[in-house]
Amino acid sequence: MPSYHVRTTSSASPDTVWRLLVDGRSWPSWSSGLDELVEPRSSGLDPNGRDGVGSVRAFRTGRTVAAERLVELVENRKMTYEDVFNPALRDYRAEIRLEPNTNGGTAISWQGSWHARPGVGWLMPFILPGIMQRMADDLATYAARIDDEHSR
Numbered sequence: 380m381p382s383y384h385v386r387t388t389s390s391a392s393p394d395t396v397w398r399l400l401v402d403g404r405s406w407p408s409w410s411s412g413l414d415e416l417v418e419p420r421s422s423g424l425d426p427n428g429r430d431g432v433g434s435v436r437a438f439r440t441g442r443t444v445a446a447e448r449l450v451e452l453v454e455n456r457k458m459t460y461e462d463v464f465n466p467a468l469r470d471y472r473a474e475i476r477l478e479p480n481t482n483g484g485t486a487i488s489w490q491g492s493w494h495a496r497p498g499v500g501w502l503m504p505f506i507l508p509g510i511m512q513r514m515a516d517d518l519a520t521y522a523a524r525i526d527d528e529h530s531r
Contacts, residue, residue, distance in 0.1 A: 382492035383508035389519035390484040391526040393455045393477045400458050402428035403436035409521035410514050413438045435463050467500045468493040489515045
């Protein structure tokens with residue numbers, strides 16, 4: 380089963396990073412890889428930006444729409460999600476872990492595994508690790524910017 384495991388660090392607090400993760404509407408704001416949240420294909424989104432277990436968040440990248448369901452949330456520590464529909468992957472499951480750094484900030488660990496679908500699925504082991512590293516880095520940078528703006 381193919382997999383990836385990417386890591387990055389943000390100067391932002393785990394609370395700031397967490398707020399961005401549980402708010403599906405924020406993802407296109409901080410991720411350079413997502414064009415939009417497709418609300419008609421999403422369900423269970425919290426109007427206050429605190430999507431819960433069972434929420435389905437559908438994201439569009441280019442012409443492709445894929446959706447994931449939140450299956451586990453541990454406040455400020457861990458988010459686990461799995462695919463609902465994805466044209467390239469099946470049985471996709473990912474986990475994002477947040478750990479406070481001793482000198483401040485947050486260590487972000489993002490890992491996932493999947494089975495490839497026929498067609499473009501064979502490409503995913505070559506491209507998904509880079510895509511997910513960019514998403515983790517985008518999250519870390521955006522969260523740090525938010526923390527900096529709030530501290531001024």
